[in-house]
Amino acid sequence: MQTSRRRTRRGKPVPGAVVGAHDLTAVSGARVAVPDGDRLTHLQFRRFAGCPICNLHLQSVVRRHAEIAQAGIREVVVFHSPAEELRAHVTDLPFAVIADPAKRLYAEFGVESSPRALLSLRAWAPTARAVLRSAWTILRGRERPPARRPHGGRLGLPADFLIAPDGRVLAAKYGEHAYDQWSVDHLLELATRTPLPAGPRPEGAS
Template sequence: MPHTTDLPFAVVADPARLLYTEFGVERSPSALLNPRAWVPVVRAVLSGVWNVVRGREHLPSTSPHGGRLGLPADFLIAPDGRVLAAKYGEHVYDQWSVDELLELAARKDARTTDRVADAER
């Protein structure tokens, strides 16, 4: 996955949607039809067209693997595999912001640190 190589966290590809099913992540026409998603979608289309015209990107597949109607879901997973937090999106652009994710991770880390300190007493 060349578009994720520089990310500072692990990314799990799931083209067969097995994990999507296991975690209850759904598909819905509302993924693209929800008005809250329109501005980001239009922005992405305009940016994509501009990059295609400049030769920096290729046109997207007309039939992407897994389809276009998947709803997003974000999971904060501890190193031991426990799901610490989850967000199931209602439309295509409904996910944690970076700031929300960092705040969640800091809170979860603080709680874990508190539990370890309590256990050591």
């Protein structure tokens, strides 16, 4: 099911839009329901397998995953790389990772690519940190390098959505550069201050 177009801005779901039921498959083979009928879903769109900027951010999520889960939030992370390419990079992550090489979910949620992903001045400092961290971990054999020509390109912009169990979008962020996403602190704050709305479950949800 597609996201309801009743509340969108330039084709992008905004708070109050309703996300239809999605039965996704993680790269681990596990089935992933979005929305999750029992808890909040933090659906985040990243870039390509092995992306240093994505890895820098996701490590902050890994370190605080227990806090996130305790707050009633399920993490679901989408990449535009094929599943076979992603598996080598995400096997140790404690949350669901979805491969979307055709960018169907990206299109549905209005997540875009743009040269400003890397050209924005605000991206330069985190990009430098990310590349240095990635180079060090690759040299130590703790990470694999990304493909020289990543599937889907290098200019993807991140996006974050907090989705209620009934499918309503509670909060959304479209990144303006490659490292423009919610911090864990902001995610937890959103979960605390945003009451779960009452309403019908999305069509097809179990």
